[in-house]
Amino acid sequence: MDTNRLKRFATEARNILIGGVVQRLTALGFQPDGTTTEKPELMGGGAVFMGEVQTEDFYHQWMSLQAQVQRRSFREVAEEAAYTWFNRLVAIRIMVKNELVPAVLEYESDEVRIPLIVTEARQGRLPQMDEAQRRKLDALLLNDALTDEQFVLLIVAYCHSNPLIQKCFGAISDYTELLLPGNILKSDGFIDRLNADDYITDADYRSPELIGWLYQFYISERKDEVFAKKGKFAADEIPAATQIFTPNWIVKYMVQNTVGRIYLDNNPYSDIKEGMEYLVEPAEPTPADSIYQLDDICDLKVADLACGSGHILNECFDLLYQIYMEEGYNRRQAVEHIFRHNLTGVDIDLRAKQLATFALLMKACQKEKGFADGHCMPRVWVMPDVSRYTWLDLNGHFCSALDLHTDEIISKELEAAFTLMEDADSLGSIMKFDISPRTREFLLEAVDEQAKQQKFADSFKPLMEGFEVILALTKQYAALVMNPPYMGGGNMNEVLSRYVKDNYEDSKADLATVFVEMMGQRTLAQGRYAFIIPPSWMFLTTFENLRRNIIDNQVIDSLLHLSRGVFGADFGASSAVIANTKNPNACGTYFRLIERTFQEFDQKHLRMLFEKTLANHDFRFFFGEYSKGVEDIVYSEKGAKIYYPNVPQKNFEKIPGCPIGYWVSIKMIESFKNDSIEDNSKVVIGIKTGDNDLFLRNWHEINFKLFGSYLSSLKDVNSSEYKWFPYVKGGEYRKWYGNLDLAIRWEDSGNIILNHINSNGVKDARIRPTNFDLYCKKNITWSRISSGKLGARMTPKGFFFDCNSPCIFENELSLDYIIALLDSKVCVELLRFIAPTLSFQIGDIKQIPTCIIDEQSQMGISNLIRQNISISRLDWDAHETSWDFRQNELLALIGQSDDDLTNIEAQTTDINDTAQRCAVSLQKPCCNPATAMQQHCTADAAKDTSIGSSGNVRLSDLVDKYHRKWEALFMQLHANEEELNRQFIDIYGLQDELTPDVPFSEITILQQGEIEIKS
Structure with a gap:
């Protein structure tokens, strides 16, 4: 999959669609500040707008559009309309390429640039639509020149009539129909690009990663805009600011070592193990009391509570499907059980929720095409737009309609829950609902009854959306797998910042670590959770209490410590699998896919490094010779160790601050027993x-x-x-x-x-x-x-x-x-x-x-x-940027013998023996080197062999002296540093781990390139 082409397609498509929507808004009389220049008027069963006759439907759509622009903003409505059409049209194309529906958007031919949906309509084959739309279309079909207008009506009707599009993306808002760009069929426009193979190949359309990459790239420019303004992120900016797509191999690692490990612990001879290429085998079998016991596959509850476009959910689906197949279920049963019992997704962004739902249904349809009718939907929820009044206003009517009963306790707990959800667009899945088991039972009963009586679906939709999120966020899961949102405390808005400080004390400095703390709380005993976040949680004092809680009460099964490059120009990453079980003798397996801090890798090379180490635990890699242009990652005898098995978790507590220093030797750990x-x-x-x-x-x-x-x-x-x-x-x-x-x-x-x-x-x-x-x-x-x-x-x-x-x-x-x-x-x-x-x-x-x-x-x-200080001070004071500068270095060499040049003691004085020199040098300007040289010539003629018979000094001889002097000082400093390294390696007993060698590049004199000294 060529992500560069996908990025170009998604970003260009966004700009094209937003530009087209803005043109439509302007043509409809809206200004960027939300004001209007024109307004339609109802007139005799129709409407008049800008001197033209329109339908009554147009009037109501326009009024609805005005209400949205005033309630939100011109920009937000334009963004929403653009992604509405992007999501739906791309989804249609994906369904066509997966042979779930006939061709819709493709042209008749290269010569006849008319979409097939229009061609079909002209031949009398229409999508389902209401009578008013049908009459409007019939009128348009009388004129073949009105292809754009016909396409708009037909594609809207198609989206309403296709069950999969309708159930994944919802109904198109009435006002959104007005905002389909009128130039969408123009040459090199959006439909042209969607139909071209230059951007997305047929293989891409069948890949589960496509939707995730498109989502990330579509919002990438918006993300750049959000970060460019700096400061706090508003609620509507959080999705763009915090979303990032996880490479597939890391998703597989997390899923296989949580969901897969739980199943294998219960079924150690399962054949599905052969397909788990990223499974990390523990050095010792999982203790019996640490195994999450599965009585039924339906009990293997799995969730991603910041699911984005569903990449992790898709990988979970694939593995769960294999498990169900092995257990003897047929394809239809397997998919239905996964959707109804095993898999849950939650996200803060409606777009992401829609795409995740669609991606899972595509997975289902690849197994069994009968799921294209949407009869069984995955459980993916978005933060509801509700308030306490949603509960207070609908409670009585809802309970009466479904013959349900509440008491004062249930009512108060749900009122508090719906009050908290007023900030759901900022808080997302970290919300904690204080509800009793009785209230939870009421919610479960309410959801079941509502599902049986669909006639109330629209009336109680906000209430049900709130119920589903409360249930999802108060459930305990056997496995949680997530790439949490990344946001530092400085970017949190007031609502979010206050909430994490009150509820997540150990992890409040970053939203990603808040999610890690939350994951541990929502994982069942003996269950497992996995995440990928920046590595700061492993070391920074800010997260010491979070680490202590994990070390004392849970077990780090395995961890990938990753260089920069997993997510592009990032700050490194760490992906860990943690078992929610207490074991004072726990040991973990660690992969050190990093050596130098902030060295950047191409993520495909990180994948290779992990794969080669999994295949050969003795694999070593020389990080110092890495470049992004290499074709392969190869073994090197002088390379660094990657694989660290059987690392005792309790060792981390012996180091101040409890850093996850898995590679640290026992000798080095023991050194912390000494005074600091x-x-x-x-x-x-x-x-x-x-x-x-x-x-x-x-x-x-x-x-x-x-x-x-x-x-x-x-x-x-x-x-x-x-x-x-x-x-x-x-x-x-x-x-x-x-x-x-x-x-x-x-x-x-x-x-x-x-x-x-x-x-x-x-x-x-x-x-x-x-x-x-x-x-x-x-x-x-x-x-x-x-x-x-x-x-x-x-x-x-x-x-x-x-x-x-x-x-x-x-x-x-x-x-x-x-x-x-x-x-x-x-x-x-x-x-x-x-x-x-x-x-x-x-x-x-x-x-x-x-x-x-x-x-x-x-x-x-x-x-x-x-000696080291004196040499370094000589170097510093040899430049005029030092206030202790006394004389040009070449002049200082006049009269010095070769013995003087290499006599370190003669060259240097005590560090504080400078006050008198300083007072003089600061008040007397430095003399001109040429003038000074003439002044010194005669006086020093007898002392210096580099002075010719005329009494002049040869500059080349002074330069040679300069080279000899500073090379001697440099080599002395280098030798001293290596000797000090040798002594401290001996003092700390680290002879088996370290060598005293010092590269010339780490000797910090002659930093201005005065001379070149080669190793």
Whole structure:
């Protein structure tokens, strides 16, 4: 299936249809603001509009259209009409291609561009329609030039008369008939594109994925519009903002390991196992007390409570159908049982509900064409448009008509339920209904009675829609399988945000995790649920309580940890299967289909990687050599491990925050028994100025006479006459030293910042008085936001620090030890599961475990650290962007011997031995290199062999010296980093897991490409 062609078709079709509908609205006298320029008038059994005679039906349709535009909006009505026609016309085409109905939309031939439905009508073969429409059509058929008008009437009648279209998509609203674009048959218009094989092939039309892809692509532009405006999502924007289509192989994985596993646990010798290509076999059989016991296949209740266009429901249908076949049911019985007993879908979007229903009926018709009459419909529900008055106004009449009886308790509980559903368009399936078993029995009886007495179907439709949703959302399921909607807390509207905070405390930060918490609550004991959501739930402290609940009370059967690419340019994904059973000795199976944070894969390659690992558990892949252009995913001896079986779930609780660190070794887990960085040092967050443009400057933008550098304490700062002081605020990935280029305006002991009122009239600076005694002290800092790597740097005395540059201050543990640990490969591995995102929060760094070492080892580490910092400081100060810059690097080399170049001690000084140099360098402008060179020539002639007889210095010789010097420093820093890695690998006992090697690309000096050093 070529999804690029499908996307082009769906997006272009949407624009064509919306454009045509807008033209129709304009022609009918409607303006974009909802006002009207003309209005029809009833006159003698007909109507007059814009000087033309119309039918009385037209008048009523127009008035209905006006009411909708005023109640909603011009745009919303146009969107609805466009998708109404898109859904129905595509559905007709799908039915034709699946040989369920004769050709309808196709043209007679390439030369005769008249739809067959029109040709048939001209020959007297008409779809069922009422007498008034028939008379109107007869009049139109007298003129062969009126093909467009004939097509509009005929296709409306066809949609009303076809039972499958009618039951899946409902009746076409009277006003919608007016909005079928008049140019729908034009060349290269919608019908042309629908009939062309350039977009959708015959094989596509028979694929269960087609409807899902079309739905996603149809709303993709609307989704872009919603995200572009930013802020909170209104209720009508939630469907477009949160819908995303799940690749079929992941759907199969989730369905086979929930529905399939439950059946196989009850029928271990079943033949259907052979067809489950994504079934993950546990290392040990499921314990007997953890098996959901099936007495009857009808008890295998399965649901997707955010079903979208029905992709997951379709896969569930296929597997359930195989089960029924194996149990000896015939095809008709199997489909009817699945629809009536096993499968439930719920969604917030009417379009999605309609498409899911249609997709399931297409599945049924592929098994047995007799289901094309719609006599047995799948149970897919949409959020009802109801209020408490729906219950209060219809209750009495409903109970009387169906001979039902309620009491005060039932009435109050249902009034509360219908009151909650007033916000159903925002809350969807996370609504919790507090109803008693008696009330639930009443609802079940009411639904059964209503089904027997269809004469009341229209009268009580809103009430019944509410009943069905309440029943669906208060039911416990043997299996729940979902791709929940994705929406961060910042995008939740007020109604949704308040509700999740009140009802889903452990998962409230994201709607996807709210659904995960809800799934656990609605799964039967020993049942299973599966989901695919972003991997943040596995690691972030925000979701610690959610993880703890799963670890303590449920079992993670298996989990796919996925790289970016499953959903395009996403942030990675995780798909898990969880059993609702408590087992303190539980072990799970994990697939690490990721190595580097945020590496992006083509999703077909992720599928290959999973399939190859399922076939060969020893499969290894070298992620470092991956590119999207590869044809295959191949085994590599030097590749990373993918398959992690028998991972004890209780191990996660041994790590602070309970991250799902399934790949973490026992040795690394045991290291968390030691004290953490927080236990042995002071880790604090810095200043939020509230207005960086006002209070921060680059150092070269300020008056140097007002710059107080390298003062020892806040007391010295506050008593000085200086106005600006050194400031650290994040910056690029850099280790050991650097990113020192800012100054903060600090006056009146900081009150100038604290008392500043921003443009919104708010004081939003944040300065913690408890940190005042730490300001200006030597510390270690890092950039909170990074590219996925932590770069810890030593900051000399005299600096203030930002909220984006948290700092560590010495207490019981030396700063040398801490920075060595933070910049080591051991820390890289620890942070892979403590903080596997683009940010390193203060809480993440506090958790890093430390190991006690002897004094001699500590001294050796300190010597290496001092060298690393000195080399990195030399590199930083060699550029004019440093306020400690003294001299052009080439000039500095005049008079230096080769021994001097490689003598690290001679090149460097203590990190804080800079105050005197700084005071001079800030007040004396740098001299011109050419002038300086002439000044140095004579004085240094006797000392430097690169000076010729004329006393001139050869630039090429200085450049050679420059290369030798910095290559020596680079290689020394590289050797030091590898030695530190070796020592920390030994300290933590990780020799079997890590090597000390450091790629040259991770040495963070010479970042401006001054020279090239090849490995």
